[in-house]
Amino acid sequence: MRRVVLLVVLIMMAPCLAVQAHTPNVMMSILKEEGPVPENVVETAGLVEGDGIKFKVGDSVNNTSMRVSIDLDKNGLFNDSSDFISPWMVFDCVYDENGTLLDENCSESVVFYFNGTNGSGIYDYQLERMVNDSHTNVWINSIFVGLDVHEEGGLPSVGDCFGAGCEDGVSQSSESEDEGLEKYIPLLMVVSAVGLLGVAISMITEEKEGVGLIRSDDGSKKDYVGNEKVVNIVINDSVMMGNLSLSEDE
Secondary structure (H helix, E strand, C coil), X not given: CHHHHHHHHHHHHHHHHXXXXXXXXXEEEEEECCEEEXXXXXXXXXXXXXXXXXXXXXXXXXXXXXEEEECCCCCCCCCCCCCEECCCECCXXXXXXXXXXXXXXXXXXXXXXXCCCCCCEXXXXXXXXEECCEEEEEEEEEEEEECCCCCCCCCCCCCCCCCHHHHHHHHHHHHHHHHHHHHHHHHHHHHHHHHHHHHHHHHHHHHHHCEEEEECCCXXXXXXXXXXXXXXXXXXXXXXXXXXXXXXXX
């Protein structure tokens, strides 16, 4: 029984021991004839460190190619030494009948991930458009990359509110905790069922142990079942012999 209880406790503790990890997301930016869409990646886009952005050419004009540069060192310049410079990309690469790329240097899109030293912050990026090997347009926009914050319960932070004036905040916090506990209701139901099963088994075992044979003070044998006793009585000089069923009170 102790092993069952230990297993149940470990199962209940498992959600608390689990560590949440951020799964990288990839945002799409379409490079059109009129410029990138969206133009600027703003804070509400939800792009955070660890995520990536995919630049895909959507300009189908013949002999058009595009290139993206991200100013990672934030010095206002776009160069190969410290910034991200994509290859020149086209709308559609050429493949053979087997789906093999004929020109291994041909690219239709590129993905850049904001991690490591290039994490949160605001970055400028440049989009260049070239038609027939001549530059036609240049756009400069920005990308907002937020912090990847995992809020965990624990000690209060600096600036947390305490006292009567913070009742609203406490109420909201309680509601959030109640919503979080709802997912544990199925687990609690299973634990309750296991507990009831253990109590039933214990009661059956005790009932079986309650059936036995005792010997009375006068040396006669008595069988008892629960609260009732069956006493074997021998009446000498009588023609009657038998068992008499008595309650424990009698």
